[in-house]
Amino acid sequence: MNFLFFILTTIGTFLLMEIVTWLTHKYVMHGFLWYLHKDHHQPKYQHTFEKNDAFFVIFAIPSICLFYFGLLPSLNFMFFIGLGIFFYGITYFLIHDVLIHQRFKWFKNTKNKYLLGLRKAHKMHHKHLDKPDGECFGMLLVPKKYHKQYK
Template identity: 45%
Template sequence: MIEAIGFFLLGFVLMEVSGWAIHKYLMHGPLWMIHRTHHEHSNSFFELNDLFSLLFGGIAVLLIVLGVGELDYRFWMGTGISTYGMLYFFLHDVLIHRRVKWLDRPKSGFLKGILKAHQAHHQSRKRDGAVSFGLFLVPRKYFKQKER
Protein backbone atom coordinates (compact mmCIF):
# COMPACT_ATOMS: atom_id res chain seq x y z
CA MET A 1 0.00 0.00 0.00
CA ILE A 2 2.86 2.41 0.79
CA GLU A 3 4.26 1.71 -2.67
CA ALA A 4 0.89 2.56 -4.26
CA ILE A 5 0.71 5.84 -2.34
CA GLY A 6 4.27 6.63 -3.39
CA PHE A 7 3.54 6.08 -7.08
CA PHE A 8 0.29 8.06 -6.79
CA LEU A 9 2.19 11.00 -5.26
CA LEU A 10 4.97 10.61 -7.83
CA GLY A 11 2.43 10.91 -10.67
CA PHE A 12 0.91 13.99 -9.04
CA VAL A 13 4.25 15.72 -8.36
CA LEU A 14 5.69 14.84 -11.77
CA MET A 15 2.62 16.41 -13.35
CA GLU A 16 3.23 19.70 -11.52
CA VAL A 17 6.96 19.72 -12.28
CA SER A 18 6.62 18.65 -15.91
CA GLY A 19 3.57 20.91 -16.32
CA TRP A 20 5.66 23.88 -15.14
CA ALA A 21 8.47 23.05 -17.60
CA ILE A 22 6.10 22.30 -20.50
CA HIS A 23 4.19 25.51 -19.82
CA LYS A 24 7.32 27.68 -19.63
CA TYR A 25 9.47 26.16 -22.36
CA LEU A 26 7.02 24.63 -24.84
CA MET A 27 3.70 26.44 -24.45
CA HIS A 28 5.46 29.81 -24.23
CA GLY A 29 7.92 28.62 -26.87
CA PRO A 30 7.34 26.54 -30.00
CA LEU A 31 3.74 25.65 -29.05
CA TRP A 32 2.70 29.27 -28.46
CA MET A 33 0.33 29.22 -31.44
CA ILE A 34 -1.82 26.71 -29.53
CA HIS A 35 -1.37 28.15 -26.03
CA ARG A 36 -1.93 31.72 -27.20
CA THR A 37 -5.67 31.04 -27.30
CA HIS A 38 -5.58 30.83 -23.50
CA HIS A 39 -4.05 34.31 -23.22
CA GLU A 40 -6.53 35.98 -25.56
CA HIS A 41 -10.10 36.92 -24.74
CA SER A 42 -12.67 34.63 -26.27
CA ASN A 43 -16.42 34.16 -26.02
CA SER A 44 -16.06 30.47 -26.80
CA PHE A 45 -16.19 27.88 -24.02
CA PHE A 46 -13.40 25.84 -25.63
CA GLU A 47 -9.92 27.02 -26.58
CA LEU A 48 -7.34 25.40 -28.84
CA ASN A 49 -5.22 25.30 -25.67
CA ASP A 50 -7.60 22.65 -24.28
CA LEU A 51 -5.77 20.15 -26.50
CA PHE A 52 -3.06 20.06 -23.82
CA SER A 53 -5.61 18.79 -21.28
CA LEU A 54 -6.65 16.06 -23.70
CA LEU A 55 -3.01 15.07 -24.15
CA PHE A 56 -2.30 14.88 -20.42
CA GLY A 57 -5.61 13.14 -19.75
CA GLY A 58 -4.86 10.65 -22.50
CA ILE A 59 -1.52 9.81 -20.90
CA ALA A 60 -3.26 9.28 -17.54
CA VAL A 61 -5.91 7.03 -19.07
CA LEU A 62 -3.27 5.00 -20.93
CA LEU A 63 -1.29 4.46 -17.72
CA ILE A 64 -4.41 3.43 -15.81
CA VAL A 65 -5.50 0.99 -18.53
CA LEU A 66 -2.02 -0.54 -18.80
CA GLY A 67 -1.69 -0.96 -15.05
CA VAL A 68 -5.21 -1.83 -13.91
CA GLY A 69 -4.80 -5.60 -14.34
CA GLU A 70 -2.05 -5.80 -11.77
CA LEU A 71 -2.61 -2.47 -10.00
CA ASP A 72 1.05 -1.75 -10.65
CA TYR A 73 2.98 1.54 -10.71
CA ARG A 74 1.36 2.59 -14.00
CA PHE A 75 -2.11 2.46 -12.49
CA TRP A 76 -1.12 4.50 -9.44
CA MET A 77 0.86 7.06 -11.44
CA GLY A 78 -2.10 7.39 -13.80
CA THR A 79 -4.47 8.02 -10.89
CA GLY A 80 -2.03 10.59 -9.50
CA ILE A 81 -1.98 12.38 -12.85
CA SER A 82 -5.80 12.14 -13.04
CA THR A 83 -6.16 13.61 -9.57
CA TYR A 84 -3.85 16.45 -10.57
CA GLY A 85 -6.01 17.00 -13.66
CA MET A 86 -9.22 17.15 -11.63
CA LEU A 87 -7.69 19.63 -9.19
CA TYR A 88 -6.33 21.61 -12.15
CA PHE A 89 -9.82 21.81 -13.64
CA PHE A 90 -11.30 22.91 -10.32
CA LEU A 91 -8.62 25.51 -9.52
CA HIS A 92 -7.81 26.78 -12.99
CA ASP A 93 -11.06 26.54 -14.90
CA VAL A 94 -13.63 26.93 -12.10
CA LEU A 95 -12.02 29.18 -9.47
CA ILE A 96 -9.52 31.21 -11.50
CA HIS A 97 -10.96 31.61 -15.01
CA ARG A 98 -14.56 30.85 -14.06
CA ARG A 99 -15.18 28.93 -17.28
CA VAL A 100 -17.77 27.10 -15.22
CA LYS A 101 -19.40 29.49 -12.77
CA TRP A 102 -19.95 27.15 -9.83
CA LEU A 103 -18.12 29.16 -7.17
CA ASP A 104 -16.85 32.67 -6.56
CA ARG A 105 -13.16 33.44 -6.79
CA PRO A 106 -11.21 32.78 -3.59
CA LYS A 107 -10.92 35.74 -1.27
CA SER A 108 -8.21 34.54 1.13
CA GLY A 109 -5.67 31.86 1.96
CA PHE A 110 -3.79 29.46 -0.26
CA LEU A 111 -6.28 29.61 -3.13
CA LYS A 112 -6.08 33.42 -3.21
CA GLY A 113 -2.29 33.15 -3.59
CA ILE A 114 -2.70 30.75 -6.51
CA LEU A 115 -5.21 33.17 -8.08
CA LYS A 116 -2.80 36.11 -7.72
CA ALA A 117 0.05 34.13 -9.28
CA HIS A 118 -2.13 33.16 -12.22
CA GLN A 119 -3.33 36.73 -12.67
CA ALA A 120 0.32 37.83 -12.77
CA HIS A 121 0.96 35.18 -15.43
CA HIS A 122 -1.84 36.58 -17.57
CA GLN A 123 -0.71 40.20 -17.33
CA SER A 124 1.36 39.43 -20.40
CA ARG A 125 -0.66 38.49 -23.45
CA LYS A 126 2.54 37.78 -25.35
CA ARG A 127 4.73 34.72 -25.55
CA ASP A 128 7.57 36.35 -23.64
CA GLY A 129 7.46 38.16 -20.34
CA ALA A 130 5.10 35.85 -18.45
CA VAL A 131 5.79 34.77 -14.87
CA SER A 132 4.59 31.98 -12.58
CA PHE A 133 4.13 28.88 -14.73
CA GLY A 134 3.06 26.34 -12.09
CA LEU A 135 -0.35 25.67 -10.62
CA PHE A 136 0.56 24.74 -7.04
CA LEU A 137 4.23 25.67 -6.97
CA VAL A 138 4.07 29.44 -7.22
CA PRO A 139 6.41 32.07 -5.78
CA ARG A 140 5.84 32.82 -2.11
CA LYS A 141 5.38 36.52 -2.83
CA TYR A 142 1.85 35.90 -4.13
CA PHE A 143 0.79 34.64 -0.74
CA LYS A 144 2.18 37.71 1.01
CA GLN A 145 0.88 40.46 -1.27
CA LYS A 146 -1.39 42.99 0.33
CA GLU A 147 -4.68 43.91 -1.29
CA ARG A 148 -4.54 46.98 -3.47
Protein backbone atom coordinates in the same frame (compact mmCIF):
# COMPACT_ATOMS: atom_id res chain seq x y z
CA MET B 1 3.66 -4.79 -4.16
CA ASN B 2 1.97 -3.29 -1.16
CA PHE B 3 -0.73 -0.74 -0.54
CA LEU B 4 1.67 1.88 0.91
CA PHE B 5 3.83 1.71 -2.24
CA PHE B 6 0.77 2.37 -4.41
CA ILE B 7 -0.32 5.35 -2.27
CA LEU B 8 3.18 6.84 -2.29
CA THR B 9 3.44 6.30 -6.06
CA THR B 10 0.15 8.17 -6.59
CA ILE B 11 1.12 11.05 -4.26
CA GLY B 12 4.64 11.25 -5.69
CA THR B 13 3.31 11.40 -9.23
CA PHE B 14 0.83 14.11 -8.25
CA LEU B 15 3.67 16.19 -6.77
CA LEU B 16 5.95 15.62 -9.77
CA MET B 17 3.18 16.82 -12.06
CA GLU B 18 3.68 20.36 -10.76
CA ILE B 19 7.24 20.25 -12.14
CA VAL B 20 6.01 18.71 -15.40
CA THR B 21 3.34 21.40 -15.62
CA TRP B 22 5.82 24.23 -15.05
CA LEU B 23 8.24 22.88 -17.66
CA THR B 24 5.48 22.14 -20.17
CA HIS B 25 3.87 25.52 -19.68
CA LYS B 26 7.14 27.42 -20.11
CA TYR B 27 8.84 25.41 -22.85
CA VAL B 28 6.00 23.76 -24.77
CA MET B 29 2.95 26.00 -24.38
CA HIS B 30 5.08 29.14 -24.60
CA GLY B 31 7.34 27.36 -27.09
CA PHE B 32 6.59 25.24 -30.14
CA LEU B 33 2.89 24.78 -29.28
CA TRP B 34 2.25 28.48 -28.71
CA TYR B 35 -0.33 28.41 -31.54
CA LEU B 36 -2.54 26.25 -29.28
CA HIS B 37 -1.93 28.34 -26.16
CA LYS B 38 -1.98 31.84 -27.68
CA ASP B 39 -5.75 32.34 -27.58
CA HIS B 40 -5.65 31.66 -23.84
CA HIS B 41 -3.56 34.83 -23.40
CA GLN B 42 -5.88 37.06 -25.39
CA PRO B 43 -8.44 39.31 -23.74
CA LYS B 44 -11.72 37.58 -22.91
CA TYR B 45 -12.73 35.25 -25.68
CA GLN B 46 -16.36 34.71 -26.58
CA HIS B 47 -16.15 30.97 -27.24
CA THR B 48 -16.99 28.13 -24.90
CA PHE B 49 -13.78 26.36 -25.87
CA GLU B 50 -10.39 27.62 -26.92
CA LYS B 51 -7.48 25.91 -28.69
CA ASN B 52 -5.68 25.77 -25.34
CA ASP B 53 -8.24 23.18 -24.18
CA ALA B 54 -6.43 20.67 -26.41
CA PHE B 55 -3.83 20.38 -23.64
CA PHE B 56 -6.41 18.57 -21.48
CA VAL B 57 -6.53 15.84 -24.11
CA ILE B 58 -2.75 15.86 -24.54
CA PHE B 59 -2.24 15.33 -20.79
CA ALA B 60 -5.05 12.78 -20.54
CA ILE B 61 -3.49 10.40 -23.09
CA PRO B 62 -0.53 9.31 -20.89
CA SER B 63 -2.86 8.86 -17.91
CA ILE B 64 -5.28 6.70 -19.92
CA CYS B 65 -2.42 4.60 -21.30
CA LEU B 66 -0.96 4.13 -17.82
CA PHE B 67 -4.37 3.05 -16.49
CA TYR B 68 -4.63 0.51 -19.29
CA PHE B 69 -1.12 -0.93 -18.96
CA GLY B 70 -1.38 -0.71 -15.17
CA LEU B 71 -4.16 -3.27 -15.24
CA LEU B 72 -2.51 -5.73 -17.61
CA PRO B 73 -1.71 -8.48 -16.89
CA SER B 74 -2.57 -7.50 -13.30
CA LEU B 75 -2.65 -4.34 -11.19
CA ASN B 76 0.80 -2.71 -11.14
CA PHE B 77 2.56 0.59 -10.41
CA MET B 78 1.70 2.12 -13.81
CA PHE B 79 -1.95 2.31 -12.79
CA PHE B 80 -1.03 4.45 -9.78
CA ILE B 81 1.18 6.75 -11.84
CA GLY B 82 -1.84 7.24 -14.11
CA LEU B 83 -3.96 7.88 -11.03
CA GLY B 84 -1.55 10.59 -9.82
CA ILE B 85 -1.72 12.28 -13.24
CA PHE B 86 -5.52 11.98 -13.19
CA PHE B 87 -5.79 13.56 -9.71
CA TYR B 88 -3.50 16.39 -10.79
CA GLY B 89 -5.68 16.91 -13.88
CA ILE B 90 -8.79 17.23 -11.71
CA THR B 91 -6.96 19.67 -9.42
CA TYR B 92 -5.70 21.64 -12.43
CA PHE B 93 -9.24 21.91 -13.80
CA LEU B 94 -10.63 23.09 -10.45
CA ILE B 95 -7.85 25.63 -9.88
CA HIS B 96 -7.31 26.89 -13.45
CA ASP B 97 -10.71 26.75 -15.09
CA VAL B 98 -13.02 27.07 -12.10
CA LEU B 99 -11.18 29.23 -9.54
CA ILE B 100 -8.90 31.37 -11.70
CA HIS B 101 -10.71 31.84 -15.00
CA GLN B 102 -14.22 31.42 -13.59
CA ARG B 103 -15.38 29.32 -16.55
CA PHE B 104 -17.73 27.82 -13.99
CA LYS B 105 -18.98 30.00 -11.14
CA TRP B 106 -18.43 27.52 -8.31
CA PHE B 107 -15.80 29.24 -6.14
CA LYS B 108 -16.45 32.84 -7.03
CA ASN B 109 -16.20 34.40 -3.56
CA THR B 110 -13.29 32.60 -1.92
CA LYS B 111 -11.42 34.38 0.86
CA ASN B 112 -8.73 31.70 1.20
CA LYS B 113 -5.28 33.36 1.18
CA TYR B 114 -3.64 30.48 -0.70
CA LEU B 115 -6.31 30.38 -3.43
CA LEU B 116 -6.29 34.17 -3.80
CA GLY B 117 -2.49 34.00 -4.18
CA LEU B 118 -2.83 31.41 -6.94
CA ARG B 119 -5.35 33.61 -8.70
CA LYS B 120 -3.09 36.69 -8.41
CA ALA B 121 -0.01 34.83 -9.69
CA HIS B 122 -1.94 33.56 -12.69
CA LYS B 123 -3.23 37.06 -13.35
CA MET B 124 0.40 38.23 -13.42
CA HIS B 125 1.17 35.43 -15.87
CA HIS B 126 -1.65 36.63 -18.14
CA LYS B 127 -0.52 40.25 -18.16
CA HIS B 128 1.95 39.07 -20.81
CA LEU B 129 0.08 38.65 -24.09
CA ASP B 130 3.01 37.36 -26.13
CA LYS B 131 4.98 34.14 -26.26
CA PRO B 132 8.45 35.19 -25.06
CA ASP B 133 7.46 37.01 -21.89
CA GLY B 134 6.08 35.36 -18.84
CA GLU B 135 6.22 34.56 -15.18
CA CYS B 136 4.50 32.17 -12.79
CA PHE B 137 4.32 29.10 -15.02
CA GLY B 138 3.34 26.74 -12.21
CA MET B 139 -0.15 25.98 -11.00
CA LEU B 140 -0.08 25.02 -7.31
CA LEU B 141 3.29 26.42 -6.26
CA VAL B 142 3.72 30.13 -6.88
CA PRO B 143 6.03 32.69 -5.25
CA LYS B 144 5.08 33.55 -1.68
CA LYS B 145 4.78 37.24 -2.50
CA TYR B 146 1.41 36.54 -4.11
CA HIS B 147 0.07 34.89 -0.95
CA LYS B 148 1.41 37.57 1.40
CA GLN B 149 -0.75 40.23 -0.23
CA TYR B 150 -3.84 38.75 1.42
CA LYS B 151 -4.25 38.95 5.19
